[in-house]
Amino acid sequence: EVQLVESGGGLVQPGRSLRLSCAASGFTFGDYAMHWVRQVPGKGLEWVSGLSWNSGYIGYADSVKGRFTISRDNAKSSLYLQMNSLRAEDTALYYCAKGDYHGSGAYADYWGQGTLVTVSS
Amino acid sequence: DIVMTQTPLSSPVTLGQPASISCRSSQSLVHSDGSTYLSWLQQRPGQPPRLLIYNIFNRFSGVPDRFSGSGAGTDFTLKISRVEAEDVGVYYCMQATQFPRTFGQGTKVEIK
Numbered sequence: 001e002v003q004l005v006e007s008g009g010g011l012v013q014p015g016r017s018l019r020l021s022c023a024a025s026g027f028t029f030g031d032y033a034m035h036w037v038r039q040v041p042g043k044g045l046e047w048v049s050g051l052s053w054n055s056g057y058i059g060y061a062d063s064v065k066g067r068f069t070i071s072r073d074n075a076k077s078s079l080y081l082q083m084n085s086l087r088a089e090d091t092a093l094y095y096c097a098k099g100d101y102h103g104s105g106a107y108a109d110y111w112g113q114g115t116l117v118t119v120s121s
Numbered sequence: 122d123i124v125m126t127q128t129p130l131s132s133p134v135t136l137g138q139p140a141s142i143s144c145r146s147s148q149s150l151v152h153s154d155g156s157t158y159l160s161w162l163q164q165r166p167g168q169p170p171r172l173l174i175y176n177i178f179n180r181f182s183g184v185p186d187r188f189s190g191s192g193a194g195t196d197f198t199l200k201i202s203r204v205e206a207e208d209v210g211v212y213y214c215m216q217a218t219q220f221p222r223t224f225g226q227g228t229k230v231e232i233k
Contacts, residue, residue, distance in 0.1 A: 035222070037170075045162075045170065045213055047222040059220030062122065095169055106217045107160040109181060111169035 002026040002110040004096045009115030012086055020115060022079040022096030030074035033099025035108050036081045038092035038117075048094070049081065052104035059105075063089075086119045093117075123147050123216050127225035133233045140201040142228045144214035149194050151218070158217035161190055161199045164227075165210040173212075174199065206232065 008020040020036070035050040049070040051058045058070060069082040079096055093116050097108035124147040134140045142161075150157045161174040172181045174190035177197060187202040201208055209232060214225040 044211075044227045045164075045215075045224045047215070047224060050220075050222060057220070059222070061221045097170075104217075105222065106156070106158045107172060107175040108162070108170070108215070109172040109175070111171070113169055 002098060004098060004110060004112035006094060006096050006112045006115035009094060009117045011118045011120065013121050014087060014119055016086055017082070017084045018086060018117060020081040020083065020094055020096075020117070022081075022112060024077045024079065024096075024098070027098065029072075029077035031101055033103045033105040034070075034072060034079045035097040035099055035105055036070060036079075037095045037097055037108065037111075038090075039095065039114075040092045046092070050099065050105040053099075053102050057104040083117070086117075088119050091117060091119045122221055123150070123219055123223050125214055125216055125223050125225040127212075127214060127228050129228060130226060131229045131231070133231050134201075134204045135233050136206065137203050140204050140208075140230055142199045142212055142214075142230075144192075144197045144199070144225050146195045146197075146216055150197075150216050151194065157193065159190075159192070159197050160215050160217065161188075162213045162215060163208075163210050164213065165207075168210075170213065201230075204230070204232070 003025045005023045036048040067085045071080045093114040095114045096112045098110040099105040162170040164170045178190040211227040
């Protein structure tokens, strides 16, 4: 059974940093693209970042480019999102999602429950 | 960035009746490899999103066959042949032809 468990969220002051983690199980992590998607409670989905199975393709939303960095550790079956210079508008529930096999994220077929990030002074 | 526009934003439907959601992209979603990376997701209240359809019309594992996808180029449609109570939620289209990936605004399906 595919499982994705996000962690690392919490309350952080504007301008500070936070690192999100996503622990994957139930599939061969290193063979799949991965995504980070966020959602302000009660609002729509916003794609944040994604990377291909071999990290050859990496993309970011314009709203986070230059501040967030996505990475993966295949040995640990884990996905990360380093978030720097956080702003109030980054407040959201952050989901980790699994992509396609040997792909660059053509879809997102399994999702975690999310971790809540609140940026406030 | 590719802008995804869904219509309608809200769709009250009678149980057992069909529902249709449109998704239009600001540019063609045909990738240089020939595929079209348009997917549909469902988000039930209080739940994470769930993949329904990928690459325009491919139903994901376990998705009931009352859900179907169609379209090409810039215009795509998700149809529910006979709406059931469990179909209540918000539906999103997502393009993955180009970085950054982008979602539509979402369409809320509710029972009349």
